[in-house]
Amino acid sequence: MFTHFYRLALLLLSVTSVEAALENATCKKCHPVIFQEYQNSMHAKASIFKDPVHKAVWDKHPAKKKNNYKCAKCHTPSDHQLLSGKNKLKANAIQLNEPISCQACHTIQRVEEHTKANKNIHTSKEKYFFSANKTKKGKKVVFKEEKSLFGLITKTSGSPYHDIDYSNENFYNGKICLGCHDHKQNAKDFSVCDMQIKQGDSKETCISCHMPQTKGSLANQKQSTTHAFHGVNIHRKPVNLSRYVKLFLAKTDNGFVITIENEATHTLFPQPLRLSQLHVSIERAGKMIRLAPVSFRRIIGTENKPSVPWLATEVITDNTIKALEKRKIRYSTALHKGDEVVVAFGYYIANPKTAKKLGIDDHGSSKFITLTQKRFTIGQ
Ligand code: HEC
Ligand code: HEC
Ligand code: HEC
Ligand code: HEC
Ligand code: HEC
Structure with missing residues (x-):
């Protein structure tokens, strides 16, 4: 029974x-x-229906005119009808809920x-x-x-x-x-x-x-x-990953050195859209001195000029932080006893300039997200 x-x-x-x-x-x-x-x-x-950043790039892609959504293999593999060529891309329940x-x-x-x-x-x-x-x-x-x-x-x-x-x-x-x-x-x-x-x-x-x-x-x-945990998403503030990117400060005679230690087994933010940055400010006698941000990114393009990803044939510059790398950044601002140095490493989902061009700068995609931050008090 x-x-x-x-x-x-x-x-x-x-x-x-x-x-x-x-x-x-x-x-x-x-x-x-x-x-x-x-x-x-x-x-x-x-999918393009749930990720405005993916949609913005797809909208500019030459294959869009033919509605030949070549991204499905990785972005929406569960839309089996689309993958097998039976259907064209449309906002169905799979695209909306479980791409x-x-x-x-x-x-x-x-x-x-x-x-x-x-x-x-x-x-x-x-x-x-x-x-x-x-x-x-x-x-x-x-x-x-x-x-x-x-x-x-x-x-x-x-x-x-x-x-x-x-x-x-x-x-x-x-x-x-x-x-x-x-x-x-x-x-x-x-x-x-x-x-x-x-x-x-x-x-x-x-x-x-x-x-x-x-x-x-x-x-x-x-x-x-x-x-x-099944909620992987870097578009929100990452909580449990900051411990894998460590920050150190060492004072030198006429400045200081910040070390970013990447414990991830891959390049940090290798995507062409991303921009990561190191922000340093010094609190001294009630005043805040903000130093110029240092940017890390991989710019791709062709004939020495940046281009959209589908036309790119070469790397123009690449100073992204590699797997297991310890990157040292030198600053020539002398530190004084009692200074508080606030160091933050973080990223933009889309580089603000590109975000503007793609029309996604109002989606929060061009906000700076702090991955990890540390405060150092200077003795001596
Ligand atoms: C080989 C698999 C693969 C294919 C094919 C693919 N992508 Fe992706 N794409 C990924 C992965 C994986 C990520 C996430 C990578 C990351 O965050 O580092 C991603 C992320 C993106 C992002 C960033 C999204 C965001 O929210 O930040 C854009 C934009 C994007 N893809 C565009 C496209 C477009 C347009 C196509 C088709 C023309 C495409 N991709 C085809 C694997 C793929
Ligand atoms: C991006 C790939 C991916 C997706 C999507 C995914 N999983 Fe998983 N899942 C994994 C991996 C990898 C593991 C093994 C994790 C480990 O070793 O602890 C796992 C583990 C699990 C476990 C075992 C949990 C544990 O603690 O060992 C369950 C149950 C599970 N997944 C169910 C689901 C369900 C239900 C969904 C959809 C709502 C889902 N998964 C979506 C990759 C995925
Ligand atoms: C009727 C209930 C039921 C449904 C429906 C169900 N599961 Fe499970 N699943 C379980 C139970 C109970 C376990 C734990 C079995 C055990 O540990 O002996 C489990 C275990 C798992 C595990 C392995 C967990 C581990 O120990 O690593 C994965 C992966 C998983 N389920 C995925 C899925 C996915 C994907 C679906 C939907 C397609 C699904 N399950 C639907 C009850 C269900
Ligand atoms: C079927 C293809 C596929 C598999 C398998 C897959 N991913 Fe993804 N993953 C993607 C795509 C596509 C994106 C980007 C979605 C977007 O931003 O539009 C993504 C996004 C992510 C992100 C977030 C990036 C962001 O932009 O927020 C993380 C982290 C991630 N995946 C980790 C994993 C891990 C870890 C596994 C293995 C357990 C895994 N993925 C397996 C396709 C896949
Ligand atoms: C030692 C920890 C560690 C390991 C191992 C690791 N990652 Fe990461 N991963 C990170 C950290 C830290 C970040 C950047 C923080 C964040 O997500 O904001 C990151 C970022 C990512 C992103 C987002 C990149 C972007 O720009 O959208 C993806 C996707 C990803 N990892 C996938 C993977 C895959 C796939 C593997 C296995 C080959 C892997 N990670 C192994 C720590 C790790």
């Missing part, structure tokens, strides 16, 4: 998911905390490396998800019902909806992110964006830094105190 009821409930669950046409609607029922976080992530907002759905990541079996851009290879098994868990590493959990007492008592194990495969190494070392995030070339075989990943001696991965364990259960039916 109970088993029948249970089967019926499961059946209903899968029927509603088809009707709603949203893959995440089922996950939401059992993984509400993760679902809620995901709603605020850039993965839930990667990169839960399954878009959890079914990635491996990442194929290519020069233009890498490619995600998905498992073809239904309701079969990869995940990482150190204590279960290597296991494959198949949903099981065990019947006893002539079928009156049903014991279940695993998730009552899907199988889980804990043996995919790419979910442990972070490689599952690199089908979309590693690099991207334009039609002129030039890398518009490249994370220039370097692991070095770092024990951290894309997942340990960007999806740290956070309070709240990973599923309704399972008592766990924490779950992996």
Whole structure:
């Protein structure tokens, strides 16, 4: 009796998911905390209908005239009709709610490396998800019902909806992110964006830094105190990532040196739109002395002039901070005993000049976001 009821409930669950046409609607029922976080992530907002910055660039792209949305592969892979060429780009429920759905990541079996851009290879098994868990590493959990007492008592194990495969190494070392995030070339075989990943001696991965364990259960039916954070988004003030970018100050004879230590295993803000800056001010005898900001950016273009990404053939200048780099910036302002030096490192989503040209300067995209800040009191 109970088993029948249970089967019926499961059946209903899968029927509603088809009707709603949203893959995440089922996950939401059992993984509400993760679902809620995901709603605020850039993965839930990667389409032109939810990300004004992506839209502004797409609006200027030559492929727009033909409505040939070539960005779908990474920005909206869950719009399967669009990817397979059956539909053109339009504001459907997937574009609006889950352009990169839960399954878009959890079914990635491996990442194929290519020069233009890498490619995600998905498992073809239904309701079969990869995940990482150190204590279960290597296991494959198949949903099981065990019947006893002539079928009156049903014991279940695993998730009552899907199988889980804990043996995919790419979910442990972070490689599952690199089908979309590693690099991207334009039609002129030039890398518009490249994370220039370097692991070095770092024990951290894309997942340990960007999806740290956070309070709240990973599923309704399972008592766990924490779950992996799913709200990746740098458009808001980043809270838990500042500790990976450290600031130091050393006084010299006629000035001082600020060191920015980047513990990330990739270039900081490598995207052509971004601008990161170091802001330094000195509080001295009740007065504030603001020093000129120092900018870090990668300017791309052609024939020695900056250009839009799809026309670029060369790097014009690049002083972005590389993976695991310690960058030293020298200042020639002498410090006095009792000075308070306030040092802040942060970024603009879109360089204010470009933001203006793209008409997105009123979206908050051209506001300075402080990633990390430190105050130094000068002795001696
Ligand atoms: C009927 C409830 C239910 C539904 C629906 C459901 N899950 Fe689960 N899921 C669970 C439970 C319970 C677990 C924990 C299983 C365990 O640890 O033994 C789980 C575990 C997982 C895990 C692995 C967690 C780990 O330990 O690393 C992933 C990944 C996952 N679910 C993804 C999804 C996705 C994606 C969807 C939607 C397509 C979904 N789930 C829908 C109940 C559900
Ligand atoms: C190979 C995968 C891939 C393809 C194809 C791709 N992108 Fe992206 N794009 C990304 C990733 C990953 C990010 C996030 C990178 C980051 O934040 O460092 C991104 C971010 C962006 C951003 C910045 C968005 C923001 O809110 O700051 C813009 C603009 C953008 N892409 C435009 C495009 C356009 C236009 C196309 C199609 C012509 C396109 N991309 C195709 C992977 C891709
Ligand atoms: C299917 C492609 C895809 C996969 C897989 C993917 N991402 Fe993304 N990610 C994107 C795109 C596209 C964006 C940019 C969306 C935008 O800004 O419009 C993005 C945005 C981000 C951002 C925020 C950047 C911002 O502009 O706010 C972070 C951080 C991030 N991803 C980390 C990860 C990590 C960590 C993984 C692996 C666990 C991962 N991503 C896997 C496509 C992907
Ligand atoms: C040691 C920690 C650490 C590791 C490891 C790490 N990151 Fe980051 N990542 C950062 C920090 C710090 C930033 C900049 C702060 C922020 O998000 O505002 C950042 C920024 C990003 C952004 C936003 C860049 C932009 O301009 O939009 C993306 C996307 C991203 N990381 C993806 C990845 C991927 C993919 C990997 C794995 C190859 C990875 N990260 C590994 C710490 C890390
Ligand atoms: C950008 C790729 C990506 C997307 C999108 C994504 N996940 Fe995950 N998810 C991961 C990765 C990677 C892990 C493994 C984290 C770890 O090692 O702790 C994970 C872990 C999990 C876990 C196990 C949590 C834990 O603490 O181990 C569950 C459950 C889960 N995801 C469910 C979901 C659901 C539900 C959605 C959609 C609302 C979703 N995921 C969307 C990449 C993703």
